Amino acid sequence: MYSRTMLKVRTLSNNLKMYGSTSSNFVNVSVNDKSGVAIVTMQREPVNSLNLELITQLKTALSDLERNKCRGMILTSASKSVFSAGLDIMEMYKPNQERVRNFWLSLQDLWMTLYGCSYPSVAAINGHSPAGGCLLSMSCEYRIMLPNFTIGLNETKLGIIAPSWFVATMKNTIGFRKAEMALTLGFLFTTEEALKVGLIDEVASSKEDAIAKADKFIGQFAKIPPQPRTISKLMLRSKDIETLRKTKEQDLQAFLQVVNDPKTQKGLELYLESLKQRKA
Ligand SMILES: CC/C=C\C/C=C\C/C=C\CC/C=C/CC(=O)SCCNC(=O)CCNC(=O)[C@H](O)C(C)(C)COP(=O)(O)OP(=O)(O)OC[C@H]1O[C@@H](n2cnc3c(N)ncnc32)[C@H](O)[C@@H]1OP(=O)(O)O
Numbered sequence: 001m002y003s004r005t006m007l008k009v010r011t012l013s014n015n016l017k018m019y020g021s022t023s024s025n026f027v028n029v030s031v032n033d034k035s036g037v038a039i040v041t042m043q044r045e046p047v048n049s050l051n052l053e054l055i056t057q058l059k060t061a062l063s064d065l066e067r068n069k070c071r072g073m074i075l076t077s078a079s080k081s082v083f084s085a086g087l088d089i090m091e092m093y094k095p096n097q098e099r100v101r102n103f104w105l106s107l108q109d110l111w112m113t114l115y116g117c118s119y120p121s122v123a124a125i126n127g128h129s130p131a132g133g134c135l136l137s138m139s140c141e142y143r144i145m146l147p148n149f150t151i152g153l154n155e156t157k158l159g160i161i162a163p164s165w166f167v168a169t170m171k172n173t174i175g176f177r178k179a180e181m182a183l184t185l186g187f188l189f190t191t192e193e194a195l196k197v198g199l200i201d202e203v204a205s206s207k208e209d210a211i212a213k214a215d216k217f218i219g220q221f222a223k224i225p226p227q228p229r230t231i232s233k234l235m236l237r238s239k240d241i242e243t244l245r246k247t248k249e250q251d252l253q254a255f256l257q258v259v260n261d262p263k264t265q266k267g268l269e270l271y272l273e274s275l276k277q278r279k280a
Pocket residue numbers: 046047049081082084085086087088089090092128130131132133154155158160161162163255258259264268271272275276278279
């Protein structure tokens with residue numbers, strides 16, 4: 001049903017209605033011709049860590065879907081074990097100043113686009129989803145996850161602080177008390193724990209099952225007029241989006257200050273080593 005013709009992402013907006021599927025390096029978009037629902041697949045091996053290019057391509061794909069009035073979007077991963085490992089640590093380690101600035105501004109943009117998109121959005125979480133991966137999942141309206149994976153904002157465990165808009169997104173998803181516990185502990189929930197706390201909405205037995213469940217969730221909106229739907233969604237979400245829009249530059253400066261701190265750089269070096277040693 002989801003066709004797989006390959007096209008460059010730049011042509012997506014013009015061709016979305018004519019062709020079933022488009023692909024850039026790190027993002028594949030396939031649209032179900034009958035339902036108009038798009039599957040956006042992150043495909044940056046090995047762990048879909050969010051570097052500048054993946055972030056930019058995701059943002060472009062989501063904006064193009066908006067322009068083409070898509071009926072719903074399912075965000076998932078081409079990996080069998082990782083949805084997204086969060087921000088690409090290499091973007092923050094010994095960074096080029098212009099690139100790291102663009103990296104953060106693009107992440108802000110991606111979040112505002114996904115969190116505020118008018119179409120129904122579902123994360124089909126078919127693998128681990130720490131930190132930035134959890135942010136992407138929580139920014140969707142509905143989450144379906146496969147068993148035996150973990151999800152959460154683990155920043156404090158890494159000795160860093162999740163930005164205020166990550167925190168707001170978690171608070172809006174699971175409520176103040178549970179968000180406070182999760183954020184202060186840097187807790188990574190198992191699939192079962194995530195379901196219990198309301199961080200995810202359903203558990204699926206396979207990726208296919210997750211997509212089928214996502215289609216069913218989105219299908220519920222077929223009979224709901226789109227404009228009242230979108231306005232209702234934005235009444236709940238626009239305050240946090242506007243807060244970031246107004247404080248983008250401040251947020252960027254705070255990020256740059258942390259990244260460029262020699263202590264952070266040392267921490268990143270040790271963290272990168274520890275990730276490599278886990279394999280040995
Ligand atoms: C840590 C950041 C510290 C400081 C940042 C400084 C300032 C920032 C200020 C504010 C920003 C705050 C916001 C942060 C949000 C984030 O998203 S930070 C990123 C946090 N992500 C993680 O902690 C996940 C780390 N990865 C894992 O836990 C595992 O890789 C995972 C469970 C996802 C998958 O496990 P597995 O399938 O076994 O794969 P490997 O661990 O073997 O990994 C494969 C290779 O991929 C490399 N890799 C993994 N994660 C990342 C990553 N996030 N960025 C870059 N590279 C990553 C890993 O090293 C392996 O590489 P190799 O094959 O050895 O070369």
